[in-house]
Amino acid sequence: MRVRRCWHLLCEPVQTLQLDVAALFSGAGQPLLNALCQWQALAAHLDGPIVVDAQQLELLGNLDRSCWTNLQALPDTARQLFEAGLLLAEDDVRPCAMRDLQLRQAHWWGPAAVLHAQSRWSAQDSVQQLAEQGLDRLDGLIATLGTPPPSGAASTGAVQLPPVTESTLEKLLERRVSCRNFDGQQWLDLADFSSVLWAGLAERAAVEHVSGARFAKKGSPSAGGLHPVETYLLVRNVRGIDDGLYHYQAEGHRMVPLGSGVVAGTDWQAMASRWLAGQYWFANAQVLVVMAPRYDRLQWKYRNHSKAYRAAILDVGHQSQTLYLAATQAGLGAFVTAAINECDVEQDLGLQPFGDGPLAIAGFGVRAAQMHIAELDPAGAIWQPGGE
Ligand SMILES: Cc1cc2nc3c(=O)[nH]c(=O)nc-3n(C[C@H](O)[C@H](O)[C@H](O)COP(=O)(O)O)c2cc1C
Structure with a gap:
């Protein structure tokens, strides 16, 4: 041999x-x-x-x-x-x-390929793991790890900048709070569903230099203008849309049902929970958005490049923020998480880890009337002080 x-x-x-x-x-x-x-x-x-x-x-x-x-x-x-x-x-x-x-x-830079492979999870329950270590609550975190290093630099010599005037953007940013309290029983309006996907993910225009070399314009920036991030949707309780898995086509603002491989009677809630490594506070959202870069598209330009993987991660981050803002604008809650079981997502969606393996899951949906899981809303933009 x-x-x-x-x-x-x-x-x-x-x-x-x-x-x-x-x-x-x-x-x-x-x-x-x-x-x-x-x-x-x-x-x-x-x-x-x-x-x-x-x-x-x-x-x-x-x-x-x-x-x-x-x-x-x-x-x-x-x-x-x-x-x-x-x-x-x-x-x-x-x-x-x-x-x-x-x-x-492929054209992966070796250390990035190793990082990508070795940081993927399979069948992890991150919630249980954190609870076992006493790290699932802020008081446990501080008791175990002490207080975190301060954010921001020392303030000596700081120059005070003028206050900003109120603007639509300002008001929108104030209301952006990561949602951990979705009401999965409610129906999400098709118009809202469509508007969030349009603003967050859709192609608004494109140029085609030569046949096959098409560069899209979206609401988020993208390294090299390549927009390698494909998105797959797990949809439940959206008016007019069958529950299930879809590939979102940014060109044309369409969704393609992913029928093959889906077992009849699939428990979508269980699938959502598995994908989200047990984070039940996200699993109720009407829409999960799996963000999976096409690495070959990115590496067409950035071959064996030490920055290519970083660019993919940043692209995902930008798209997630645009989704957040679009959902907030529609009066919906939104989230993003990298604590996902990549291997399970790949298996369910038929993705290849080094071809189009996911990096994160974002999501949006109808906010619950009551807060059961803590959210960071010190200004009371969503929740009244006292928790509701
Ligand atoms: C890259 C990234 C990963 C995150 N992962 C998680 C997560 O695994 N679980 C979670 O509950 N929140 C997650 N969040 C949400 C953050 O906890 C949240 O952004 C942070 O607490 C600040 O709150 P805000 O988004 O409401 O300002 C993530 C956010 C980002 C940007």
Whole structure:
């Protein structure tokens, strides 16, 4: 069998503390915790880190990632690297080998590809995890972590700027409060649904320099004018629209139902909750907007570029803010979160992690009459002081 190293690989020394059981029972007053130092291989085509020893690390460093080498000619330890997926064979049909092949044809900058792969979640319940650590409430956060470093710089020598005059934009910004209290039982009007999608995501105009080189104008800026972010909608209780999954087409302001692969009687609420890593305070929103950049479009221009992934994240952020403002203008609540189970979203929508894997989920819908989950509204723009 002939093998080669995977395409994108970073190795990091990690240090963990381990309980020294012998010292614990010896009573000799020795330190009870030992530092364990190990190398971790972080690959873009794998979902988690792989611990490697010094010999394997050296082997990985010496092996070609393009040319094939006979596995039999390598030290025995190479077989473990093959089994872990860090070495791939010529006729390898494992999913990790397929993903490695895709990465070879794409133009990802290695560290960004590794970051993208390794920061994806599958079936995580972030709410439960935070609760277990006592970090789900502000008092728990402060008790555990202390107070956060101050925001803003020291104020000596500051120049006072004139007060701003009231404007429509000012009033809109004042009312923008991340919503964690949706009333999922209410119907969302089709006109409001349409207006938020139009303002937040739609293509307003376009230029086509040559056939196939089309550049859209939207309400948000985009790196290179490429607008790589595609959006997928999970819709419930919108008047005139069937509940379900859709791809939003920015060109033409249309939605395409994603019928294939959707099981009849799908529990949309459960799907929403799974996508949102258990954040039940968002799961009731009538509309979830999955933001999934087309990386090949971005990397058409920014090939192997150290800033391309950053640009994708910023594009998603800009679109989310425009959605927030459009929803606020329509009297609706809005949110965005990066705490999502990317792997589950990909599976449900048929997305490829390195082709069009999601980075965030935004959403909007009808605000509840009462606040059950805390929102940051110190000015009382949405909620009366006292919580309602
Ligand atoms: C990138 C990003 C990620 C966020 N992720 C979460 C999240 O996972 N859960 C959540 O409840 N809120 C999330 N939020 C909302 C913030 O908590 C919220 O913006 C912040 O508390 C300030 O409140 P405001 O948006 O009402 O001004 C996120 C916001 C941003 C911009």
